[in-house]
Amino acid sequence: xxxxxxxxxxxxxxxxxxxxxxxFWVGHAVSCLGDGMVPLVTAFAVIxxxxxxxxxxxxxxxxxxxxxxxxxxxxxxxxxxxxxxVMACADGVRCLSQLSLGVLAATGHGSALVLAVGNAVYGIxxxxxxxxxxxxxxxxxxxxxxxxxxxxxxLVRSASMIAxxxxxxxxxxxxxxxxxxxxxxxxxxxxxxxxxxxPAATARGMxxxxxxxxLVQGWSEIVSRRWVAANLVVHALWNFGMAxxxxxGPVLAQQRFGGxxxxxxxxxxMAVGALVGGVIALRWRPRLPLVAGNLVLAASVLPLLTLWLxxxxxxxxxxxxxxxxxxxxxxxxxxxxxxxxxxxxxLSRVSSYDxxxxxxxxxxxxxxxxxxxxxxxTSGVLLAGAALVAVPCVLVCLLPAVRGxxxxxxxxxxxxxxxxxxxxx
Numbered sequence: 001x002x003x004x005x006x007x008x009x010x011x012x013x014x015x016x017x018x019x020x021x022x023x024f025w026v027g028h029a030v031s032c033l034g035d036g037m038v039p040l041v042t043a044f045a046v047i048x049x050x051x052x053x054x055x056x057x058x059x060x061x062x063x064x065x066x067x068x069x070x071x072x073x074x075x076x077x078x079x080x081x082x083x084x085x086v087m088a089c090a091d092g093v094r095c096l097s098q099l100s101l102g103v104l105a106a107t108g109h110g111s112a113l114v115l116a117v118g119n120a121v122y123g124i125x126x127x128x129x130x131x132x133x134x135x136x137x138x139x140x141x142x143x144x145x146x147x148x149x150x151x152x153x154x155l156v157r158s159a160s161m162i163a164x165x166x167x168x169x170x171x172x173x174x175x176x177x178x179x180x181x182x183x184x185x186x187x188x189x190x191x192x193x194x195x196x197x198x199p200a201a202t203a204r205g206m207x208x209x210x211x212x213x214x215l216v217q218g219w220s221e222i223v224s225r226r227w228v229a230a231n232l233v234v235h236a237l238w239n240f241g242m243a244x245x246x247x248x249g250p251v252l253a254q255q256r257f258g259g260x261x262x263x264x265x266x267x268x269x270m271a272v273g274a275l276v277g278g279v280i281a282l283r284w285r286p287r288l289p290l291v292a293g294n295l296v297l298a299a300s301v302l303p304l305l306t307l308w309l310x311x312x313x314x315x316x317x318x319x320x321x322x323x324x325x326x327x328x329x330x331x332x333x334x335x336x337x338x339x340x341x342x343x344x345x346x347l348s349r350v351s352s353y354d355x356x357x358x359x360x361x362x363x364x365x366x367x368x369x370x371x372x373x374x375x376x377x378t379s380g381v382l383l384a385g386a387a388l389v390a391v392p393c394v395l396v397c398l399l400p401a402v403r404g405x406x407x408x409x410x411x412x413x414x415x416x417x418x419x420x421x422x423x424x425x
Contacts, residue, residue: 013282015149020198021140027194028133029156031091034098034187036164038122041180044172045105045115055112063119064363068356070127075352076214078132079345087136088195090129095188097121102181110177130355135348137339140198144408147289147336151281154328158274218349221342226401227290228342228350231334234392235358238297242323243365244385245303248378257313265313266320273321277328284329289407291397293333298393300326301386308382337405 015021039060046055078086101118104110141149168180209217222228253263286292302319342350373381396402 013148013152015141015145015152018141018145021149023194023197024136024140025152025156027191028153029160030187030194031094031191032157032160033164033167034094034184035157036160036162037168037180037184037187038098038164040165040168041172041177041184042115042119045101045110045177045181046112048177049111049115051112059112059116059119061363062116063123065123066120067123067127068360070124071130071352071355072215074128075131075218075349076211077128078135078348078352079214079218083132083136083348084195084198086132087129088192090125090132091188091192091195093125094122094129095185095192097125098181098185098188102178102185105176105178105181131348131352134335134339134351135344138344138347143340146339147285147332147408148282150332150335150339151278154281154332155275155278158271158278158328161274162268162271214349218346218353221346221350222353226399227405228338230396230399230402231290231294232354232357234294234396235334236361237388237392238300239358240361240365241304241385241388242300243362244369244381245307247366247369248373248382249303249307252307252378253313256310257316262313266317269317269321270324273324274328276321277325278332280325281329281332285407286333287407288403288405289333289337290402290405293330294393294397294402296326297330298326298390299323301390304382304386304389308379308386337407340408341405 016025042059042063046059049055051059074086074090097118101110101115104114104118137146137149167183171180171183222232249266250263253259253266257263284292300323303316303323306316306319338350338354339347369381372384376384
C-alpha cells in the first residue's frame with residue numbers, strides 16, 4: 001500500500017521532473033512569498049505614516065485598479081512578445097518598486113501618496129505578469145500535465161498566503177516596514193533570475209494587427225465559446241456573492257465571537273483549506289472537469305450559510321476551510337482547461353479577460369454591500385450572497401457546451417517538452 005502511494009505521488013509530481021518547470025516553480029514559490037507579504041506591509045506602512053482606513057483603502061484601490069487595467073494590456077503584450085521576457089520585466093519592475101519603497105521608508109519619506117504610487121506600479125507589473133504566466137505553461141509541461149502544474153503552483157500560492165503575513169508580521173515590530181520591503185524586493189529578484197534561466201521561445205502573436213484588433217480577437221475567442229463565456233459570468237457572480245463573506249464576516253466576528261482574533265482563526269482555516277485543495281487537485285482528474293469543478297465550487301456557499309444560521313465559530317472555521325478548498329479545486333481545473341483548450345497564441349488575452357471580468361465584480365460588491373445591508377438587513381444580504389455563490393454554479397453545469405469539455409487522458413510518462421525556438425535576447 002505504501003509503495004502504491006509513493007508511486008502515485010511520483011506520478012503526481014511529474015511536472016517537477018521537467019527542468020524548465022522546476023526552475024519556474026522555484027522562482028514562482030519565492031515570488032509568491034513576496035506577494036504574501038505585500039498586503040500586510042502596505043497596511044502597516046500606511047498606518048505608520050499616520051493614515052487610517054480611508055488612506056489604506058485608497059492605496060489598495062489604486063493598486064487594484066491599475067492591475068485590472070494593466071491586465072488587459074498585459075494579455076495583448078504577452079501574446080505578441082516572448083512571455084518569459086514579459087514576466088522577467090514585470091518582476092524586475094516589482095523588485096525595483098519594493099526596493100524604492102524600502103529606501104523611502106528608511107529615510108522617512110513613505111507618505112500615503114508615495115505608497116499609492118508604489119502600489120500602482122506594483123499593480124501594473126502584476127497585471128503584465130499574470131497573463132504571461134498563464135500563457136507560458138503549455139510550453140513548459142505540455143498539454144497532459146497542465147492540471148498537475150496548476151496544482152503545484154496553487155500549493156505554493158496557498159502556502160505563501162500563510163507564510164507571507166507571518167514573516168511580515170514578525171519582522172515589522174522588530175526591524176520596521178523598510179526591512180520587509182527589502183526582503184520583498186529580494187523575492188522578486190530571485191524570480192527574475194529564475195525566469196532568465198528558462199529557454200527562450202518565439203512569440204506566437206500576430207504582430208501585424210493593431211492593439212485594438214488584438215483586444216477584439218481575444219474577446220472573440222471568449223464569446224465564440226459558450227462554455228468560456230458562461231463560466232466567466234458564473235465566476236463573476238461567485239466573487240460578488242463571496243464578497244459578502246469578506247465584508248460582513250469580520251463585522252459578525254466582532255459581534256458574535258469576540259473580534260479580530262476570531263476572524264484570524266477563520267482566515268487560518270481558509271488557508272489550511274486552500275492547501276488541502278491544492279493537494280487534492282494533484283490527484284483528482286475528473287472526466288468532466290468544468291462540471292465537477294463548478295459543482296464543487298457550489299459547496300463554497302457553506303461559510304455564508306454558517307453566518308446566516310448563526311452557528312458557533314467552530315462551524316464557521318470548518319466551513320471557511322471547505323470553501324477555500326473548493327475554490328482551489330475549481331481554479332486548478334479551470335486554469336488547466338483554459339491552457340489545454342484555448343489556442344496558445346491567444347491564451348494570454350483570454351486569461352486577461354478571465355481575470356478582469358471575474359475580479360471586477362468584487363470591488364463593486366464591496367461598494368454595494370453596506371447600503372444593501374441597511375436596506376434588507378444582514379440576514380437578507382447573507383442569503384442573497386449565498387444564492388449568488390451556489391445557484392449559478394449548479395445551473396451552468398446544465399449547459400451542453402460545459403458538459404462537452406472533457407479532461408485529458410492520464411499519461412503514464414510525462415509528455416516530451418516542446419523544443420524551444422531560438423530568440424534574440
